[in-house]
Amino acid sequence: MKKIAVINGPNLNLLGVREKSIYGDTSFDSYFAGLKSRFENVELTYFQSNCEGSIIDEIHRVGFDVDGIVLNAGAYTHYSIAIADAIRAVKAPVVEVHISNVHSREEYRHVSMIAPACRGVIAGFGLKSYDLAVEALL
Numbered sequence: 001m002k003k004i005a006v007i008n009g010p011n012l013n014l015l016g017v018r019e020k021s022i023y024g025d026t027s028f029d030s031y032f033a034g035l036k037s038r039f040e041n042v043e044l045t046y047f048q049s050n051c052e053g054s055i056i057d058e059i060h061r062v063g064f065d066v067d068g069i070v071l072n073a074g075a076y077t078h079y080s081i082a083i084a085d086a087i088r089a090v091k092a093p094v095v096e097v098h099i100s101n102v103h104s105r106e107e108y109r110h111v112s113m114i115a116p117a118c119r120g121v122i123a124g125f126g127l128k129s130y131d132l133a134v135e136a137l138l
């Protein structure tokens with residue numbers, strides 16, 4: 001069975017509550033239950049943290065074990081060289097994911113520090129971006 005780790009960064013614990021016009025009204029927990037049922041043949045795990053160091057620790061922890069990582073680093077995407085370095089340090093390929101189309105938003109969201117370290121980037125398809133990322137990693 002393939003193993004894929006989903007990692008969410010800051011403020012993504014408030015999905016379904018936060019800025020619903022941008023991020024929708026579904027909580028990640030309920031979305032994740034559906035994701036698991038759509039990919040029954042994949043061992044999917046989920047981790048979320050609002051702290052940069054904890055995200056890095058989790059990338060280190062799973063990054064030599066799983067077959068791929070789906071990472072929505074939230075705002076850290078735009079300025080965390082440390083997360084980019086963590087992605088480069090591990091074995092598992094990482095797909096950068098965004099719920100919103102970051103390129104149609106503020107200019108500071110157009111920059112990704114982590115994209116060059118990732119296998120690919122999926123943005124703008126709502127929560128379906130995570131489904132697409134899992135599919136891409138399989």
Ligand code: DQA
Binds near residue numbers: 010012075077
């Ligand atoms: C986001 C986009 C980021 O710019 C923002 O800081 C987020 C969420 C997204 O999924 O669309 O927190 O990563």
